[in-house]
Amino acid sequence: MKKIDFNKLRFQSETVLVKILEEDFAIKNYYDIFENKDELKQIVNQLLSDSVKLNKIIAPRLYEICSQAKDILEFKEDIDFYIISSIDVNAFSINGFGYVPHMICLTSALVQLLSDEELSFVIGHEIGHLIFKHSQLYVVNSLLSNREEGQIPAHITNIFTRWSQYAEISADRIGFLVQPNLETIGKVFFKFASGLSEKHLNFNIQEYLNQLEKIKDLSLGDFYSSHPGHLLRLKCLELFSSSKLYPESKAKAMTVKKLHKELTDIISLIEYHPKDDDEKKAVEFIAAVGSYIAYADGNMNAQEWELLYEYLSRFTSQPEIYLEFNDFQEMELRTKRICEYYAKQNDDDDKYVLFQLLMKLVISDGRLEETEKVKLFEIGKRLKISEKRIKEIIREESENYLSPRKKLTLNKFFVE
Helix, strand or coil: CCCCCHHHHCCHHHHHHHHHHHHHCCHHHHHHHHCCHHHHHHHHHHHHHHCEECCCCCCHHHHHHHHHHHHHHCCCCCEEEEEECCCCCCEEEECCECCECEEEEEEHHHHHHCCHHHHHHHHHHHHHHHHCCHHHHHHHHHHHHCCCCCCCCHHHHHHHHHHHHHHHHHHHHHHHHHCCCHHHHHHHHHHHHHCCCCCCCCCCHHHHHHHHHHHHHHCCCCCCCCCCCHHHHHHHHHHHHCECCCCCCCCCCECHHHHHHHHHHHHCCCCCCCCCHHHHHHHHHHHHHHHHHHHHHCCCCHHHHHHHHHHHCCCCCCHHHHCCCCCHHHHHHHHHHHHHHHHCCCCCCHHHHHHHHHHHHHHHHCCCCHHHHHHHHHHHHHCCCCHHHHHHHHHHHHHHHCCCCCCCCCCHHHHC
């Protein structure tokens, strides 16, 4: 095998999200803060007390499988492998962060269910998590997840959820380097899905993948799962194996650009989108008109963007798509069109509910600016809402949510 460039092998969409989390939200600055040497030592002590650490004497066959996976990947860092007694079919890795050896844990049920070849893929997958240092973001995400609901902005939760799924696709590619046989890997996912071995079921990779077509027909999203579905992961590996990105690819392999497009289409099955025309119209209104109002004072602030994202996330797992505009003219045109649509719905209460959302957006910063007030009346009139009702909505929402705040400006001392 050629010298492996793991950064190139990482799933492109995961790389993008890691950059957003680490740089745009400055999460990488917390990695060394959240590394807990004492906690890692406690984990090691717990594993040594309650599980079996693999070595050449206790488990020569299993230890050899683990060692071969490390050698194939040329992974030089120390890893301790453990077997945990559990009825759950599972495997996981823990990064030692240089304080203790990395840990890869396999449950007894997993070892009993899989063949040696199938286990090699799982071990390679777990080493993949170590190679890409997924534990760094997992630690931050777990700390955030332990907070009470509503404390973490929707867009942060959304990005972390998407990243955790994409991370599995990256790790699968490393597992494939160790066990480059789709039939074998397909059996792994098949057994994970069914919980049964060949004793009870006949595995046919193409027949199994046919289930994916049914999922496409039903357009079922699985966004809030920590892992993509087994079928999606298998299909992603099939595409990867036939692309130029795979180190052992053939001359006529699929281009990396085409691979990314194919994968984007497959991964879209995880997402959820507006279900019907009413939801599509509501999403368009929130995105277009909400942005138009937010830019009333010349600039959309982070608080307004986060609130729009939160509104849209009720209907779609990809709010950012709807918040993209080529220029202000496009935003204005889309605003005009969607307002015309709702203006024709004379007996529809939706436009009043949506107008109330706009008001909450406007006063999210604790202030109602004159420019924002003018835009609210403009939109209200476009929706054919009476001036009296516009004033009533502004008053009602202000009574419930307004918290007047002083506009802060730079002190003369700092300006000079």
